[in-house]
Amino acid sequence: MANENTGGELVLAADGTPLKASLNKAMRKNRIRALLLVTPLFVFILFSFLIPIVDMTFRSVDNWHVGTLMPKTTAALADWDGKALPDEPVFAALVEDLQVGAKAREIGKVGTRLNYEKSGLRSMITSSGRKALKVKEGPYKEKVLKMHKKWKELSTWTVIKRNTAPFTIGYYLNAVDMKYDDNGEIVRQNENRRIYGKLFLRTFAISLAITVICVILAYPISYLLATLPLRYSNLLMIFVLLPFWTSLLVRTTAWIAMLQSQGVLNDLFVFFGLVSDDNRLQLIHNMTGTIIAMTHILLPFMVLPLYSVMKTIPPSYMRAALSLGANPLVAFVRVYMPQTLSGIGAGSILVFILSIGYYITPALVGGTDGTLISNQIAYHMQSSLNWGLAGALGALLLFSVLALYLLYNKIVGIDNMRLG
Amino acid sequence: MALPPYAGPLETTWYYGFRFLCACIFIFLITPILVIIPLSFNVEPYFTFTKGMLAFDPDAYSLRWYEDFVNNTQWTHSVKNSFIIAIASTILATILGTLAALGLSKSHMPYRSLMMGLLISPMIVPLIISAAGMYFFYSNIGLDQTYLGIILAHTALGTPFVVITVTATLVGFDHSLTRASANLGANPTVTFFKVIMPLILPGVISGALFAFITSFDEVVVVLFLAGFDQRTIPRQMWSGIREQISPTILAVATILVMISVALLATLELLRRRSDRLRGIV
Numbered sequence: 001m002a003n004e005n006t007g008g009e010l011v012l013a014a015d016g017t018p019l020k021a022s023l024n025k026a027m028r029k030n031r032i033r034a035l036l037l038v039t040p041l042f043v044f045i046l047f048s049f050l051i052p053i054v055d056m057t058f059r060s061v062d063n064w065h066v067g068t069l070m071p072k073t074t075a076a077l078a079d080w081d082g083k084a085l086p087d088e089p090v091f092a093a094l095v096e097d098l099q100v101g102a103k104a105r106e107i108g109k110v111g112t113r114l115n116y117e118k119s120g121l122r123s124m125i126t127s128s129g130r131k132a133l134k135v136k137e138g139p140y141k142e143k144v145l146k147m148h149k150k151w152k153e154l155s156t157w158t159v160i161k162r163n164t165a166p167f168t169i170g171y172y173l174n175a176v177d178m179k180y181d182d183n184g185e186i187v188r189q190n191e192n193r194r195i196y197g198k199l200f201l202r203t204f205a206i207s208l209a210i211t212v213i214c215v216i217l218a219y220p221i222s223y224l225l226a227t228l229p230l231r232y233s234n235l236l237m238i239f240v241l242l243p244f245w246t247s248l249l250v251r252t253t254a255w256i257a258m259l260q261s262q263g264v265l266n267d268l269f270v271f272f273g274l275v276s277d278d279n280r281l282q283l284i285h286n287m288t289g290t291i292i293a294m295t296h297i298l299l300p301f302m303v304l305p306l307y308s309v310m311k312t313i314p315p316s317y318m319r320a321a322l323s324l325g326a327n328p329l330v331a332f333v334r335v336y337m338p339q340t341l342s343g344i345g346a347g348s349i350l351v352f353i354l355s356i357g358y359y360i361t362p363a364l365v366g367g368t369d370g371t372l373i374s375n376q377i378a379y380h381m382q383s384s385l386n387w388g389l390a391g392a393l394g395a396l397l398l399f400s401v402l403a404l405y406l407l408y409n410k411i412v413g414i415d416n417m418r419l420g
Numbered sequence: 421m422a423l424p425p426y427a428g429p430l431e432t433t434w435y436y437g438f439r440f441l442c443a444c445i446f447i448f449l450i451t452p453i454l455v456i457i458p459l460s461f462n463v464e465p466y467f468t469f470t471k472g473m474l475a476f477d478p479d480a481y482s483l484r485w486y487e488d489f490v491n492n493t494q495w496t497h498s499v500k501n502s503f504i505i506a507i508a509s510t511i512l513a514t515i516l517g518t519l520a521a522l523g524l525s526k527s528h529m530p531y532r533s534l535m536m537g538l539l540i541s542p543m544i545v546p547l548i549i550s551a552a553g554m555y556f557f558y559s560n561i562g563l564d565q566t567y568l569g570i571i572l573a574h575t576a577l578g579t580p581f582v583v584i585t586v587t588a589t590l591v592g593f594d595h596s597l598t599r600a601s602a603n604l605g606a607n608p609t610v611t612f613f614k615v616i617m618p619l620i621l622p623g624v625i626s627g628a629l630f631a632f633i634t635s636f637d638e639v640v641v642v643l644f645l646a647g648f649d650q651r652t653i654p655r656q657m658w659s660g661i662r663e664q665i666s667p668t669i670l671a672v673a674t675i676l677v678m679i680s681v682a683l684l685a686t687l688e689l690l691r692r693r694s695d696r697l698r699g700i701v
Contacts, residue, residue, distance in 0.1 A: 030528040038535060049554075255452055263467065360640060374548040
């Protein structure tokens with residue numbers, strides 16, 4: 001640009017280089033300096049956080065068991081057409097793999113993996129592994145078929161063949177209540193085994209309920225805080241900020257003390273004769289407990305953004321509407337409320353994001369019908385050890401949170417996120 | 421918003437009705453936290469108010485759960501662990517987060533919003549997912565059931581808060597001050613410690629407080645990563661609630677509430693100082 005103004009002649013910097021080049025050089029230096037400041041944290045987050053998350057999502061499609069632990073069978077099954085039981089060479093390879101796997105005590109992992117897709121295969125694999133050690137020579141097919149009756153079923157072989165592939169969508173199918181049927185077609189789970197769909201729905205429903213209750217509770221007090229003189233509102237703000245800063249487990253413990261059948265609330269109800277002593281309300285270890293405790297825990301996240309939005313609305317707007325003849329209700333609905341929508345949006349998405357991923361509170365006060373998807377993930381991580389399924393459920397949860405977060409970023413902008 | 425003198429009966433009812441509604445919501449917010457305080461002095465091993473407590477009988481109150489807390493090695497060990505882990509991860513998070521915030525708030529920063537998104541992702545991703553990911557990855561590299569593993573994990577969870585608070589303080593930062601300092605012959609290090617640091621200090625400290633409380637209060641990652649030796653206070657409370665529910669938990673809870681009151685007061689003072697320094701108020 002500079003040389004256009006001077007009619008093609010280059011403007012030179014003090015050291016004789018063209019100004020443009022010199023400026024570019026300085027800018028590049030600045031860019032590099034900015035990058036260097038960010039790099040340590042970026043590298044740290046990459047290794048301590050981002051790679052572990054990617055690693056976990058990778059587990060949800062990873063299908064190494066059969067291919068790694070039964071390599072010979074995998075190779076032998078490559079040309080199998082799936083129309084009838086395989087031939088002798090496949091069985092020979094199978095016996096060899098079973099022997100190696102049983103000696104290394106690794107074959108159980110294959111059994112566990114296959115069992116996710118067809119029940120009974122775990123015991124088939126482990127017992128056959130033991131029996132295979134005694135097999136010295138052929139005919140292998142005949143001997144294997146005698147080891148376990150499931151070897152005679154064509155669907156067993158379909159499952160094994162399918163899982164020789166290094167990747168699987170099986171865990172995701174499981175996480176959305178689908179499965180492969182005996183012919184390898186993708187179908188819905190039996191009615192009584194469709195649990196995750198319901199669980200996702202319940203998680204969304206509970207989160208939505210919490211979000212709506214939070215809006216209803218937060219709106220009046222934010223309005224009060226925003227319109228009161230500063231010295232009163234600062235004092236009342238403590239009621240919002242103290243819970244916000246109090247440990248999550250403290251608040252959950254407090255709700256257990258409040259809600260349990262011998263707890264404070266039930267005592268009060270009995271005292272006032274609202275319920276009889278031997279008919280105390282069950283307020284905890286169910287969905288009610290989860291909703292009450294989580295609403296309390298997440299309410300400050302709704303109040304703070306709403307308050308900061310309401311604080312910016314000049315009171316003169318309402319006065320103008322009133323003096324122009326609107327009655328107070330109309331003025332409030334048509335003038336005040338539209339200006340608070342961004343605050344409601346920001347708070348709602350924040351509360352919703354936080355609640356669909358909640359684990360601790362539902363685990364402690366949720367009982368069976370108040371637990372959320374996170375609790376199921378933890379169960380598969382720690383108890384059932386079905387890590388692939390935990391990964392698939394986690395990835396689905398992660399994607400819904402990220403989608404919501406992008407929405408949040410669009411509405412509020414991450415730079416405007418306010419803390420405390 | 422005082423009631424005007426010409427208010428009719430409808431307005432008066434609405435005015436007091438609205439205030440009553442707000443009072444109820446404030447009570448909902450604060451009651452659970454206040455209720456545990458008297459309960460922690462219960463002489464009986466229950467979570468409920470006994471008849472004696474309601475009659476203010478001094479014999480119904482005692483400090484036995486506080487004594488139990490102080491004398492129980494599991495609890496004292498967990499207090500030590502909590503402080504070691506929280507302090508170490510706060511220091512790491514504050515250094516890394518402040519440096520990154522300084523870089524991010526420069527206008528020359530390439531891919532700024534993408535970078536910001538990645539750096540604050542630990543705050544957005546649900547804890548159970550972070551914990552699951554870290555569990556797999558950290559056990560592969562032998563960092564599970566070690567202090568280092570938990571400290572690194574908590575650092576990752578705490579940095580977004582430092583980045584956000586320090587970036588927010590830098591929004592009002594006058595960059596001509598650094599140029600003036602350089603012009604007067606200070607090298608970048610001197611400029612940083614003598615000019616930039618005092619100005620952004622409130623943001624840095626409140627970020628550090630957030631990082632501290634994040635680690636101090638964190639239990640999901642600890643549940644997955646910690647062994648018996650690394651149990652923290654929240655982890656101990658978790659098993660207390662799940663296994664043997666005793667008012668010792670309430671005593672600990674009361675102490676933690678006191679700590680949060682102190683933190684809240686510190687933050688408020690910092691906010692006022694920061695506003696004053698930046699000339700907002």
